[in-house]
Amino acid sequence: MKVLLLGKNGQIGWELQRSLAPLGELVALARHSVDGPYLDVSDLDALRATIRKVQPDIIVNAAAYTGVDKAESERDLASRVNAQAIEVMAEEAVRLGAWLVHYSTDYVFSGEGREPWKEADTVAPVNFYGESKLAGERAIATTGCKHLIFRTSWVYSARGNNFAKTMLRLAREREVLNVIDDQIGAPTGAELIADVTALAIQQVLRRPELGGLYHLAAAGEISWHGYAKHVIEFAKANGEALAVETINPIDASAYPAPAVRPLNSRLNTQKLRENFSLHLPDWQSGVTRMLREVLSK
Secondary structure (H helix, E strand, C coil): CEEEEECCCCHHHHHHHHHHHHHCEEEEEECCHHHCCECCCCCHHHHHHHHHHHCCCEEEECCCCCCCCHHHCCHHHHHHHHHHHHHHHHHHHHHHCCEEEEEEEHHHCCCCCCCCECCCCCCCCCCHHHHHHHHHHHHHHHHCCEEEEEEECCEECCCCCCHHHHHHHHHHHCCEEEEECCCEECCEEHHHHHHHHHHHHHHHHHCHHHCEEEECCCECCEEHHHHHHHHHHHHHHCCCCCCCCEEEEECHHHCCCCCCCCCECCECCHHHHHHHCCCCCEHHHHHHHHHHHHHCC
16 A cells, blocks of 8 residues: 655654555655755645655645734635645546545634534634635535545644643743733644544545544643643742743733634534544643653753
8 A cells, every 4th residue: 555645844744754654655744845855835836746646545735824914915825735635636636546645724614602612513614724725625626536535723742832832931021921821722732633544544445434524632621721721830930940930811802813713612422432432632732742842952
């Protein structure tokens, strides 16, 4: 079996290189040539040609345009990467009879209310990034290709930048931090996403009826303010010298940005857990593991 992984050096892609390796021959492509074999998925002709050359049994797309604020002004690029490229992948998956695995986001929802979003809930993105990701989902559905789509939220990893690292840096520099307290979600590790992906792929190969759209996030919920407190308290308890003394909760409206963020990023993962017989750990366990790695450097 041959697996084509796109976006291998992103947060999820980096972990997927590990989790997908036992499944078969893995062809993993980065966006830039300096990172080895490469493919920029925004080049739609090159994308189609690459898929036809590799002829994979499974296409796993971890490439995405993730600049939420920049997407408001770079709409053509965001659409090309998050929607048009996905349409190409889906069309080629149909031609090959291959599976397509793709990652989406809670940003396809309005962010209203307090209930965790279910897969069948009405979508209503509040920013263009969410619109582009929704367009990608719809492109997959339109082609009818065999697929797994995982909507996730608040993704982090020890590799690269993340919210926890930013809070630690600011906590070393400032005595007071102001952190948004009315956006709620579950920090979800790229490692967890990659492991669930590999397990799900193995099961859909045996039971194709399990294919479809799923919500994937760590268990529990927290605000960004609560997340920041957890990170800083853990760091202090583990001997980090931090300047911060006060972490103030603020409303998102006090921190204006080009793109509106949904307030409710909770995702209901019941369908995923039941269909694949999975246990999703609480968000604290993954964050703690990430922090131990970050703080040991």
